[in-house]
Amino acid sequence: MSETDAMSGTDATGPGDLAELTVAQAGALLRSGEITSVQLAEHALGLIEAHDAALHSFVLVTRDQALERARQADRELRGGLDRGPLHGIPYALKDIFDAEGLPTTNQSRLTVSDVAAGDSAVEERLRAGGGVLLGKLATYEFAMGGPSPDLPFPPARNPWHTEHIPSGSSSGAGVAVAAGFLRVAFGSDTAGSMRGPAFHCGTVGLKPTYGLVSGHGATPLAPTMDHFGPLGWTVADTAAALQAVAGPDPRDPRTRDAPAPDYLGGLTGDVKGLRVAYSSAWYAHDPETLPEITEGIERALAHLEGLGAIVEECKLPAYELFNACGRIVMAAEGFATHERNLREEPRKFGRITYQKLLPGAGVGAADLLRAMELRRRLTEALDQRVFADHDVLITACGQTTAARFDAFPLDWPPPRLANDMQTIPFALTGHPAMSLPLGFAGNGLPIGVQLVGPRFGEAGLFRAGTALEAEFGRRGTRPALTTGAPDDRHATA
Amino acid sequence: MAHDGKEEDTGAHGTEPSPAETADREFASVLARLGIEMPSDLAPGVLAGYRPMRAMMELLRTVETCDV
Numbered sequence: 392m393s394e395t396d397a398m399s400g401t402d403a404t405g406p407g408d409l410a411e412l413t414v415a416q417a418g419a420l421l422r423s424g425e426i427t428s429v430q431l432a433e434h435a436l437g438l439i440e441a442h443d444a445a446l447h448s449f450v451l452v453t454r455d456q457a458l459e460r461a462r463q464a465d466r467e468l469r470g471g472l473d474r475g476p477l478h479g480i481p482y483a484l485k486d487i488f489d490a491e492g493l494p495t496t497n498q499s500r501l502t503v504s505d506v507a508a509g510d511s512a513v514e515e516r517l518r519a520g521g522g523v524l525l526g527k528l529a530t531y532e533f534a535m536g537g538p539s540p541d542l543p544f545p546p547a548r549n550p551w552h553t554e555h556i557p558s559g560s561s562s563g564a565g566v567a568v569a570a571g572f573l574r575v576a577f578g579s580d581t582a583g584s585m586r587g588p589a590f591h592c593g594t595v596g597l598k599p600t601y602g603l604v605s606g607h608g609a610t611p612l613a614p615t616m617d618h619f620g621p622l623g624w625t626v627a628d629t630a631a632a633l634q635a636v637a638g639p640d641p642r643d644p645r646t647r648d649a650p651a652p653d654y655l656g657g658l659t660g661d662v663k664g665l666r667v668a669y670s671s672a673w674y675a676h677d678p679e680t681l682p683e684i685t686e687g688i689e690r691a692l693a694h695l696e697g698l699g700a701i702v703e704e705c706k707l708p709a710y711e712l713f714n715a716c717g718r719i720v721m722a723a724e725g726f727a728t729h730e731r732n733l734r735e736e737p738r739k740f741g742r743i744t745y746q747k748l749l750p751g752a753g754v755g756a757a758d759l760l761r762a763m764e765l766r767r768r769l770t771e772a773l774d775q776r777v778f779a780d781h782d783v784l785i786t787a788c789g790q791t792t793a794a795r796f797d798a799f800p801l802d803w804p805p806p807r808l809a810n811d812m813q814t815i816p817f818a819l820t821g822h823p824a825m826s827l828p829l830g831f832a833g834n835g836l837p838i839g840v841q842l843v844g845p846r847f848g849e850a851g852l853f854r855a856g857t858a859l860e861a862e863f864g865r866r867g868t869r870p871a872l873t874t875g876a877p878d879d880r881h882a883t884a
Numbered sequence: 885m886a887h888d889g890k891e892e893d894t895g896a897h898g899t900e901p902s903p904a905e906t907a908d909r910e911f912a913s914v915l916a917r918l919g920i921e922m923p924s925d926l927a928p929g930v931l932a933g934y935r936p937m938r939a940m941m942e943l944l945r946t947v948e949t950c951d952v
Contacts, residue, residue: 708952715940722937734920746929749922753914753934758941765944768952803929 409434410571414480414623414631415655417574421468421479428461428468428479432523435481439525439572442872445553448566450486450496450544452526457481460523467521476631476655477575478521485561485578486527487534487610488619490514496543497610498532500739501732503543511608512640513577513619520635525573528563534579534612535560535725536744538799546796549592550870551836555793558587558812564622565592569837571624571869575632579609580618582721583814586826586841589622590812591793593828593837593865595629595856596622598814600846601821602647604633605640613724614645616717616818625866626827626856630654633849647847657850660858663699666781667692667855673710673813674787681791684838687829687863691840692785694862695855705784708772713816716769719754719762720819726751746803770820778822778845783855787813788826788841792834817843825852829863907931907938 409431412420420426436454443449464479489495489507491514496503510518517524529547531537538546538556547562549555550570557566561578565588568576578585580598589596597620604619611617621636623629637651669692674680696702726733729740729748737745777784790811799805817824824843832838840859842852860866901909911934915922922930 711943712947712952715943718937718940719944737921737923737926742926742929745926746933749920749926749930750911750934750937752918752920753911753937754941758944761941761944765947765952772952802926804932 410438410574412574413625414476414574414628417480418476418478421464422473424469428464428523429458431479432457432461432481432525435525435572438570439567442570443572445548445872446550446566446570447545447547448529448563448570448572449483449526450498450529450563451493453493453524457523457525464521464523474519474521475635476520477517477635479523480575481523481525481573482517482575482577482632483525483528483564483567483573484514484576485530485534485564487530487579488513488577489608490524490527493527495610496527497534498530498536498542498544499741499744500543501736507608509608512605512643513609513636515608516636516638517577522635528561528567528576528578530562531560531584532741532744533610533729534581534584535747536741537747537803538562538796539741539743539801541801542741549793549836550872551593552793553872554797555795555836556591556799558591558793560584561588561596561622565589565594565596568592568594568622568624569870570872574628575621575623577619577621577632577636579612580620580814580818581612581616582717582818583812585618585620585622586788586814586824587812589826590789590839591837593831593839594622594624595626595828595860596826597629597633597849597852598818598824599633599637599849600823602645603637603651603823603847603849605643605646607640607642611728613721613728615724616721618818625864626853626860627655627658629825630658630853652850654850654853657854658857660861662695662855662858665695665700665783665851665855667695667700667702667783667785668705668777668781669702669785670705670707672707674790677790679790679811680787681832681838683832684787684790687838688785688787688840691829691859691863695858698858700855703781705777705781707777708769710813710816712765713769713819716762716765717815717819719758720766722751723754723759724751726754742801743803766819769816773820773822774845778848782844782848782851784843786841786843788839789813792832792836792838813841822846823849823852825856827856827859828865829859830865903939904935907935910938
């Protein structure tokens with residue numbers, strides 16, 4: 392089958408037909424023998440070679456190893472061995488995940504030459520699942536710094552407008568998926584580091600429930616807030632990626648000792664009877680929030696209600712409490728994680744990373760204990776007030792579109808945190824939270840919404856997300872940078 | 885604020901120190917206690933990060949956690 396044939400029936404305007412196949416479509420064609428994993432990998436590698444010099448989403452492309460894994464996937468599939476939803480599918484890892492024999496640079500001079508002796512749990516599962524690793528993706532330094540020029544690799548750029556940041560810290564993952572290099576990528580999220588790039592690059596980004604995906608072999612930042620998971624071009628792609636990496640791991644005691652449920656069976660768009668909570672209290676009256684975002688959320692809620700979901704307002708604890716609590720816990724844990732290097736080799740950190748990590752030294756034991764107790768109460772409040780009676784909470788993800796690079800000086804902090812994200816509450820409480828695209832703001836940059844669920848309630852997020860994506864997702868529109876096509880972001884509302 | 889046995893500094897012109905001054909002194913004493921030397925050119929950014937965090941820690945001291 393030719394690449395054109397493989398795409399017949401889609402309305403994609405993307406960077407190449409094979410890149411526009413969903414994970415499920417590509418999987419079906421791989422299993423029927425109509426395409427090969429080598430074709431998929433070659434196509435993706437060609438796109439990366441053609442366009443990533445302007446985007447910097449990859450810090451390492453592993454062409455030879457990728458093609459060898461693709462050939463192996465093809466042999467196995469021809470032989471009737473099916474390793475699961477990502478078998479033969481290209482993906483890449485944020486450069487904090489170990490992959491045996493490859494550097495894990497963390498975008499830091501401190502670790503730029505460190506080569507992993509083994510696989511992280513995420514990579515181990517993807518390898519066992521027959522996925523095809525194409526390389527390592529750009530990150531902020533140690534998943535904490537900023538889009539800084541004083542680090543080993545240039546910062547990734549937003550494919551919708553390269554003068555804008557893609558957000559971070561899973562920057563490369565957001566960029567590579569939005570640009571069409573990959574359908575899925577894997578990142579980490581301690582305060583919003585997957586949901587931010589997903590929001591600002593117009594992809595789906597899922598921070599799973601704390602403990603659903605193992606962090607073994609991933610560089611820690613704040614261990615009680617670190618989450619690991621997928622970004623995908625569609626909800627279904629993201630669900631397939633989560634299916635491949637979720638589940639218990641005895642090497643990471645944070646993981647839940649229970650198998651992951653099936654995430655792929657409920658992606659029908661049927662939301663009849665789904666119980667949806669919302670509260671606009673955190674964002675609607677904040678002048679920093681773009682009106683398009685507030686309106687988009689209102690349209691999303693109306694759409695779900697129109698499809699038969701039960702939509703009800705709820706009362707959330709004050710955002711300032713979540714934010715303060717989360718910042719204190721993350722600062723204390725981040726400092727503890729990096730204390731030795733902060734003491735001994737301060738000049739090896741990027742300036743912003745150092746300036747963001749060192750304040751954690753000032754969090755005292757009593758302050759941290761107060762924050763941990765408040766965290767418990769806030770988590771309990773969400774469980775009782777929201778998730779006792781609802782499957783999904785809908786709220787803002789980001790308050791505005793991606794900032795320009797020139798808004799970030801060499802030193803912390805930027806004059807105005809123009810990307811204010813409302814993601815930290817659920818990194819603090821551990822509830823699953825997904826950033827879902829809702830089209831574009833008037834300036835042509837992506838916007839989205841945040842869907843939050845009860846712990847281990849990812850299936851409900853995928854269910855609601857599928858329904859919203861069908862109406863608002865604009866999955867047929869790709870950045871003009873890689874398509875060479877006319878910019879049609881404003882073609883529809 | 886660090887206590888070194890001397891009379892406490894009440895800030896410029898005998899007024900109360902500003903929250904930023906208090907935070908900066910507090911952080912300097914923390915670093916001294918921990919034996920961490922902060923490069924001077926990085927200090928403004930570090931302190932700009934510590935000041936709002938100190939305000940957050942104060943906020944948490946005032947919250948009755950049973951009333952969230």
